Amino acid sequence: MVKKVIKNFEIEYLQVLDESGKIDEKLMPKLTDKQIKELYELMILARTFDDKGFNLQRQGRMGSFLQFKGQEASQVGTAYALEDKDWMFPMYRSGAALIARKYPIHMIYLYYGGDERGLKCPNDQNNFPISIPVGTQISHAPGCAWASKLKKEKDVTMVYFGDGASSKADFHEGMNFAGVFQLPCIFVCENNQYAISVPRKKQTHAETIAQKAIAYGIRSIQVDGNDVFAVYKATKEAVDNARAGKGPTLIETFTYRQADHSTSDDAKRYRTDKEMQEWLKKDPILRLEKYMKAKKLLDDKYKKEVANKTKEQVEKEVEKYENFPAPSPEDIVKYTFAEMNQDLKEQFEEIKNG
Amino acid sequence: MAKMTIVQAVTSAMRNELQRDKSVMVLGEDVGINGGVFRATEGLQKEFGADRVVDTPLSELGIVGSAFGLAVNGMKPIAEIQFSGFMYGPFDQLYSHIARIRTRSRGRFSAPLVVRTPFGTGIRALDLHCESNESIFAHTTGLKMIIPSNPYDAKGLLISAIRDPDPVIFYEPMRVYRAIKEEVPEKEYTVPIGKAEIKQEGSDLTVISYGAMMKDVKAALEKSDYSAEIIDLRSIVPLDTETIINSIKKTGRCIIVHEAPKTCGFAAEIIARINEKCFFNLEAPIERVTGPDTMIPFAKLENYYLPSEKRILKAVDKVMSQ
Structure with missing residues (x-):
């Protein structure tokens, strides 16, 4: 008889940039000042789009809208690690990722304004229409990645979903396929702590979502999802591995949905203001600004310039959306x-x- | 020309298409070394390699979900689901994504894939191995639904399905998988999707059916003195309404036979169309001979479920007596 431990597992957690805006130099990914500014500007653009979307809905100028506020680092940091030709399978809360992938902003508004043409991805992009049923897109990504592999193309596929989706069969069957066939696929689970009102701890008794990858024999990591550097670093590594034929990765971005689930939801029914205040201190844009200020990459003038430029850009997109010819x-x-x-x-x- | 069963004709179709088009691939449970539980993929992995004829994990949702991703990114996947009773797991994928991607993306993306599965009762199998659930897919806008009844059509329709730009559900009549053997060309050919076939011309009444029931319908009508026009639908989406209407205009009487449950079974749709298009050509109310609205019984009672020759002939007498 033998009784012994045959396998041990560890789950890595990564944070590069902390709440006070300080970074760990040793962990900092290779990013030029220009790239850091680009990441910042994309995050500001995403948030401006998000706030505007909420206002448009409240003013009756658009239908139901799903905000991603608070998840800008998680989405911009992941999407930024992709090449233009790569494939992305977004979900309904993936607006920031789509913006980082250069998806036309007025088309996202168009979709939420009740017009399918908002889902017609431009021909030079491979951004799939957002998935509305939770998690069902997860099994598409391995298939898409599989096609790239069979065609001997170097494209990778990234798929977004939330903590709630990790409870669905699609998550497990999709991850299993990616593992078995060693597909160039990156699974991004944005753990924003809530599936509408149900907290993360009620989705799974496991301590992390990242550890679920172990069962499928694929790499995984949990990152501070409000730290754009950690998100980018983990994703870049996953993308490089996938492109080099080293198979899939699951990335759990630990973040927080600052807004309601949707414009029809009221998050005050199920979470406290105290909790929200704690998370606001961890805001992804706030800490990046602190870092950039200390590094002299950002001053009040630049900040204002970016804010104004972005506001103008979003207003133009709103105009385009509202003047879009009827279908x-x-x-x-x-x-x-x-x-x-x-x-x-x-x-x-x-x-x-x- | 070789004589083939439906299973062999299906294999032959996939072989032709795997040879012709590099983007065609087969995936499913046991389709590789084992050649499929019904041997429909016999020898294909050996011939085309494990990258193109792929044994997948036991995961129907994963098979159909990844077939969708494969199709979107340029492949032509043929997914095998072992039994039609296992279609409910991947149904979400078919309904929520595959059927509607062309519409949702306004034509930017499409899902040219085939899901093949054996269907129907009468083989004394375990429960959920004998489902006749084709109406569910016919009611799912955006899917084509093909049901061949014989080896020649099985091959020609499957080749058409593989080449079709839209997602196709291909239901293979399990009860007659090996019961009919006929001459089938080894080389490729197509049978058009959406064209019914008049198997036998007649003037007294029209008898409409599809799949395994075609054999029973023919056998029953041979015992009848009436001149029956027998139509094999071959696909229920798209439905060849024109052939049906032209026949009704000629005969004025109609019975429809299928083994699926009666309520919302496909006969109901056919009757509605006849009602819309040529009601005043009818000499008698239309009769349908179908399975009852029950679970499909196990082996010992399954013969009560299937429309019998006796029930078919009774329906013929009823429409002819009015």
Whole structure:
């Protein structure tokens, strides 16, 4: 008889930039001043877009909207590590990642304004339409990554989901495929502590979501999701590994959803103001500004310039969204199949005049 | 020309397409070294390699979900689900994503994939191995739903399905997988999707069916003195309404036979269309001969479930007597 430990596991946690704006020089990823400024400007752009989206909804100028406020580092830091040609499978809260991937901002508003054309990704991008059912996109990413591998292309695939999605079968079946076939796929779990009202500890008894990767034999890490440097560093490594044929990675970004789940939700029903205040101190933009100020990469003038420039840019996108020509009713039937069948032609005749 | 069963015709179709198009691949449980639990992929892994004929984890959602990702990124996956009763797990993928990606992305992305699965009862299998749930997929906008009844059609329709730009569900009639053997060309050919076939011309009544029931319908009608026009739908989405209507205009009487449960079974849709398009050509109310609205019984009772020759002939007599 033998009784012994046959395997031990560890989960790594990474933080580079702390709440006070100080970095660990040894852990700092390779980023030029220009790149740091670029990351900052993207995060400001994302937040400005987010705040504006909320206002548009409240003013009745747009439908339901899902804010990502507080998760800018988590999304910008991950998306920034991708090449333009890489594939991304976003979810409904992935606005900041889409912005970092140069997805046209007015099209995101267009989607939330009730227009499918907002999901028509420009031909020179591989950003998939956002997934609305929770977690169902997770199994698409390994398939997409698999195609790249079979075609001997170097593209990698990244998929976003939240802590709630880690409870779904899609998460487990998707991760398992990525592990078995060693696919160039990066799973980004944005653990923002809540799935609507249900706290992270009720999703799983496991201490981290990152550790779930161990069961599938794939690499994983938990990072401070409000630290853009840690997020970028972990993602860059995962992307490099994937591109080099070294298989998938799960990245758990430990972050916080500062806004309600959606514009129809009221987070005060299930979380305290004290908790929120604690997380606001950990805000990803705040700490990056502290760091940049100390490094003389940011002063009041630059900050104001960025704020003004961004506001102007977002206003222009709103204008584009609001002046977007109305869709054609024919679009309802036009894209059901590659070629419209007789049934749809007849049915369109019935509906087209209301 | 070789004589083939439906299973062999299915294999032959996949072999032709794997040879023709490098982006075609087969994935599923046991489809590799084992050649599939029904041997539908027999020899394909040996011939085309483990990258193109892939044994996957036991994970129906993973198979169909990754087939979607593969299709979106340029591959032509043929996913095998072992039994139609195991389609409920991946149904979310089919309904929420695969069927609607072309619409959602306004044509930027599409999912040209095939999900093949054996369906139907009458093989004395365990529960959930015999489902006739085709109406669920017919009701899922954006999917095509093909159900061949014989080896020649099985091969030609599967090749069409693989080449189709849209997602196709391909239901293989398990009960007659090996019960019909006929001449099937080894080389590639297509049978168009959405064209029903008039298997037998007739003037007294129209009998509509598909899949394994076609064999029973033919056998039953051979015992009848009436001149029946027998239509094999071959696909229920798209549905060849024109062939149905033209036949009703000729005969004025109709029965529809399928083994799926009666309520919301596909016969209901056919009756509705006849009602819309040629109600005044009818001489008698349409009869449907279907499975009852029950769970599909296990082996000992399954013969009660399937539409029998006796029930088919009774329906024929009923529509002819009015």
